[in-house]
Amino acid sequence: MILGDFSACIFVDGEELPEYDVVVSSTPTENRITCWIASDAGKKFGVRAKFLAQQTSGGLVTVLVDGNRCRSYVMPPGWIGTQEVTYLSNSYVRRHFMFSQLELTDDDSMLDDRSANDIGQIMMEVVQGKYVMNEQVVGSQNVSDRTLRVREGKVHERAKKACPHRVVFGEEVPDQSPASAFKIIPDNTPKTIFVFKYTRLDILQAMGVAPRTSIVADTETEIDDHNDDNEVMDGPDESLPSEDVKPLARIRELEMELQRLRAQVEDQKPSLVKLEHGGSRRKPAVMEVIDLTED
Known part of the structure; x- marks a missing residue:
């Protein structure tokens, strides 16, 4: 001072x-x-x-x-x-x-x-x-x-x-x-x-006198490290998550698993119209059934 x-x-x-x-x-x-x-x-x-x-x-x-x-x-x-x-x-x-x-x-x-x-x-x-x-x-x-x-x-x-x-x-x-x-x-x-x-x-x-320590960088590092582990896996991890897995990393892992499952469903059912590009994957897909029978 x-x-x-x-x-x-x-x-x-x-x-x-x-x-x-x-x-x-x-x-x-x-x-x-x-x-x-x-x-x-x-x-x-x-x-x-x-x-x-x-x-x-x-x-x-x-x-x-x-x-x-x-x-x-x-x-x-x-x-x-x-x-x-x-x-x-x-x-x-x-x-x-x-x-x-x-x-x-x-x-x-x-x-x-x-x-x-x-x-x-x-x-x-x-x-x-x-x-x-x-x-x-x-x-x-x-x-x-x-x-x-x-x-x-x-x-x-x-x-x-x-x-x-x-x-x-x-x-x-x-x-x-x-x-x-x-x-x-x-x-x-x-x-x-x-x-x-x-x-x-x-x-x-x-x-409120001193600023809180930023944890954004640490959190991103933890997520990136966790995703690096996912890339070398041959399939979904069947083991239960350990208690020390960070919540944000676990959320990201579940979101990626959900994306994989949706992709599999879409490949198996070509009659389902896929979500428009840019749409949120968190919303349920709207299915449109095409009627091929003649009037």
Whole structure:
């Protein structure tokens, strides 16, 4: 999706996911663009952010995954390029993003868990402002516990019935990425927000958001393959059709058999007037009896 001088997408295995039902809205404080994407449980993914044009101010890019705020990236004025965000990090360890099945529970003690409200969407926020030196002394914060904790437990079944997926995070691996020496002091420029709502493709198709997968080509291939088998037969197949024969292929087979039987009847009874060329074989033939006796 592109909004103003920025763009964002979700990618899996390096490929951008198709975006459906794109909607743009604006207020005095933010410009927002929203779409749907199809998630696939077990697949790792990332967010790809692009600055398409030079900005006179600095930019701060922040990604939120199911409500979990990930590490922000500071861009200097005039910067043009791409930044990919594929993991959650606290500058000591990182955990990669991955789509997963949503686990439900009927435990009413989790009914008031408001964190479930954010499950099912990935956000990227771009804030512009003054690009200044970060005065915070690196290492002054308490780092006695460097474990990266996020909420990944079950969700009450009443909270997210229509969302079968969520984002989980991979195993912790060391992260030695240096913290930025700069920060952004926001100005009055409206934020730019990208929202990717995700769910399974079949659900998007049922909602009418994503187009249904075409099966015409597959069906024609199946029919052609079945007809190829019929051409090498010496006669009608006397065996019963197997359970895995496709309905359309079976219909075509029966129609061909019906045509053969009609041809045999016509050959045996020359007095029957054949159907006019171009007529439908599905209509019963009209028989005309010629009276050869004299008056």
